[in-house]
Amino acid sequence: MSQTATLPASPDTFEDQAAPETKIRSYWQSVGYRLRHDKMTIFFGSIVILIVLAAIFAPLLAPFDPYKESIIGRLKPMGWRNHTLGTDELGRDMLTRLLYGGRVSLLMGIVPVIFATCVGGMLGVIAGFMGGRVNTGIMRTMDVFYAFPSVLLAVAISGAMGGGMLNGMLALTLVFIPPMCRVAETATTQVRSLDFIEAARATGAGTFIIVRHHVLGNVLGPVFIYASSLVSVSILLASGLSFLGLGVRPPTADWGLMLSTLRQSIYVVPVVCALPGLAIFVTSICFNLVSDGLRAAMDVRM
Amino acid sequence: MSRYILQRILYAIPIAFGVSVVCFSLVYLAPGDPLQTVLPPDATAETIEIVKKAYGFDKPLPIQFLIWLGKVVTGDFGMSIATRRPVLDEIIMALSNTGMLAMFAIPTAFTIGFLMGLLAGCFPGKWIDRGVTGTAVFGVSLPNYWLAIVMVIIFAVELSWLPATGMGPKGSAEFSIWRWSDTQFLVLPVITLSMIPIGIISRTTRAAIAEMRNQDFVQTLRAKGLSELAVIRHVIKNALPGVLAVMGLQFGYLLGGSILVETVFTWPGSGFLLSKAIINRDVPVLQGTILTLAIAFVMTNLIIDLLQSMIDPRIRRG
Numbered sequence: 266m267s268q269t270a271t272l273p274a275s276p277d278t279f280e281d282q283a284a285p286e287t288k289i290r291s292y293w294q295s296v297g298y299r300l301r302h303d304k305m306t307i308f309f310g311s312i313v314i315l316i317v318l319a320a321i322f323a324p325l326l327a328p329f330d331p332y333k334e335s336i337i338g339r340l341k342p343m344g345w346r347n348h349t350l351g352t353d354e355l356g357r358d359m360l361t362r363l364l365y366g367g368r369v370s371l372l373m374g375i376v377p378v379i380f381a382t383c384v385g386g387m388l389g390v391i392a393g394f395m396g397g398r399v400n401t402g403i404m405r406t407m408d409v410f411y412a413f414p415s416v417l418l419a420v421a422i423s424g425a426m427g428g429g430m431l432n433g434m435l436a437l438t439l440v441f442i443p444p445m446c447r448v449a450e451t452a453t454t455q456v457r458s459l460d461f462i463e464a465a466r467a468t469g470a471g472t473f474i475i476v477r478h479h480v481l482g483n484v485l486g487p488v489f490i491y492a493s494s495l496v497s498v499s500i501l502l503a504s505g506l507s508f509l510g511l512g513v514r515p516p517t518a519d520w521g522l523m524l525s526t527l528r529q530s531i532y533v534v535p536v537v538c539a540l541p542g543l544a545i546f547v548t549s550i551c552f553n554l555v556s557d558g559l560r561a562a563m564d565v566r567m
Numbered sequence: 568m569s570r571y572i573l574q575r576i577l578y579a580i581p582i583a584f585g586v587s588v589v590c591f592s593l594v595y596l597a598p599g600d601p602l603q604t605v606l607p608p609d610a611t612a613e614t615i616e617i618v619k620k621a622y623g624f625d626k627p628l629p630i631q632f633l634i635w636l637g638k639v640v641t642g643d644f645g646m647s648i649a650t651r652r653p654v655l656d657e658i659i660m661a662l663s664n665t666g667m668l669a670m671f672a673i674p675t676a677f678t679i680g681f682l683m684g685l686l687a688g689c690f691p692g693k694w695i696d697r698g699v700t701g702t703a704v705f706g707v708s709l710p711n712y713w714l715a716i717v718m719v720i721i722f723a724v725e726l727s728w729l730p731a732t733g734m735g736p737k738g739s740a741e742f743s744i745w746r747w748s749d750t751q752f753l754v755l756p757v758i759t760l761s762m763i764p765i766g767i768i769s770r771t772t773r774a775a776i777a778e779m780r781n782q783d784f785v786q787t788l789r790a791k792g793l794s795e796l797a798v799i800r801h802v803i804k805n806a807l808p809g810v811l812a813v814m815g816l817q818f819g820y821l822l823g824g825s826i827l828v829e830t831v832f833t834w835p836g837s838g839f840l841l842s843k844a845i846i847n848r849d850v851p852v853l854q855g856t857i858l859t860l861a862i863a864f865v866m867t868n869l870i871i872d873l874l875q876s877m878i879d880p881r882i883r884r885g
Contacts, residue, residue: 542713
């Protein structure tokens with residue numbers, strides 16, 4: 266595939282369309298097949314895995330102590346005395362702090378999405394399946410939160426609560442619940458009116474069985490894909506909160522916070538100061554492209 | 568048509584009401600008693616009672632909310648804890664500065680984004696399409712606060728073509744967009760702010776145009792002998808409502824995203840005011856600014872909805 270991963274793979278590039286006599290694959294087999302042949306997604310997926318591994322094993326990989334300051338070694342350029350990526354305003358090693366910072370940034374990027382997916386997804390399925398007043402009640406409440414631009418809502422909530430990593434994650438969770446709920450609600454409403462639900466009901470299946478076996482299977486796909494696309498947004502927003510001083514407290518390393526404090530030193534070591542932002546950007550774009558690849562492979566339309 | 572307009576306006580009222588409830592409750596999200604900020608730490612129980620009464624904190628929450636709402640509607644957002652000035656004055660000042668950024672950033676982002684998307688959609692698969700699609704992916708994942716810093720590094724630090732931050736020596740009171748010595752301070756913030764909407768708008772426009780070009784009516788138009796230019800005009804007209812919806816969202820993005828960009832450029836707009844309020848734990852300013860921006864966003868969406876229905880009568884029936 267020479268196209269970028271953002272374009273959904275066109276069906277006629279797969280041999281199972283061109284040669285009908287090849288064996289029929291199950292849904293997950295064909296998803297796996299498409300993923301294996303999508304070089305872009307594999308490439309960016311491996312970068313994501315590398316970033317996550319680097320964050321997890323930061324203590325093993327880091328060449329220095331993340332909190333070790335040095336008065337003579339402040340704001341040194343890349344390659345100064347074994348400091349591959351230079352040092353920050355307190356003389357701490359940039360590479361080490363970027364590795365450790367990835368832990369906080371990834372955590373703040375991924376955890377809110379997981380919580381929001383659970384809560385928002387559940388509310389959406391309830392709203393979609395029950396319909397009527399329950400739907401109106403839930404969805405109109407969500408509309409109120411939609412009236413805030415996402416950055417604004419995140420800043421408002423975590424700003425009012427006084428910042429900190431936990432408050433930041435809580436704020437991001439609240440920001441992601443409404444769009445997640447809307448995706449789940451749309452998918453559920455579409456499935457609910459289909460004939461096979463009617464058939465299941467006619468055979469005597471209870472609400473729980475219908476939701477568990479017939480609705481969830483059709484809703485999880487869009488919800489999962491949407492959640493994967495939210496991770497990239499969440500990393501951007503989380504780092505933005507840290508950038509405003511609403512995330513972790515110094516001296517903990519975090520990409521957003523590092524970028525914010527190094528901003529004062531752009532006249533001394535401009536390239537080193539831009540590094541934390543580059544880390545945010547690369548991580549975000551990789552998650553974004555992997556999400557696009559997964560969407561194409563799972564053939565989810567939203 | 569007038570029925571649809573009325574319906575839309577009636578629908579926006581409960582949303583605006585909900586928004587104000589959320590803003591009101593921001594005060595109660597703050598850790599501890601909201602009175603802590605005004606009371607000295609050694610206040611006696613008696614003083615606390617008096618102050619509570621003075622601020623109306625002794626009344627039940629719904630009553631407090633209605634009193635607050637009544638004040639807000641008449642423009643009384645309270646006093647800033649940090650500057651002791653009325654919050655409204657600060658907000659008006661800040662909004663006019665943000666408005667100046669938006670006045671340049673929005674037309675720039677919308678025209679460039681739309682034109683890029685249009686070109687990409689008209690030549691799907693060609694190099695221009697790939698370029699636009701690639702740029703769009705970059706745009707979506709780009710942290711605008713980082714972009715702002717990179718812009719400052721390149722154009723202010725390395726090349727020293729443009730000033731890095733601020734609004735110039737005279738400040739915002741005497742700022743004039745007609746003087747280059749003032750306008751040069753606008754260039755970097757405007758470019759930074761419009762970059763990400765350009766990515767998103769071009770992507771949406773590309774998708775909408777490419778989809779419309781595959782519709783049957785386009786073939787009919789061609790079969791009737793219309794020139795390619797006339798066909799594109801029809802395609803644009805049909806693709807426009809979807810594009811407009813995204814533009815409305817991007818307007819909100821500009822309002823919200825300006826928080827970080829204005830902080831980097833120390834541009835004294837609403838976003839900068841907000842980040843100052845966060846540092847000073849100035850809840851009245853935080854509350855007032857968020858409420859104003861959110862209401863502005865609700866209004867924009869309402870206007871976009873009405874514009875859409877004017878362009879595409881099908882929406883009115885839906």
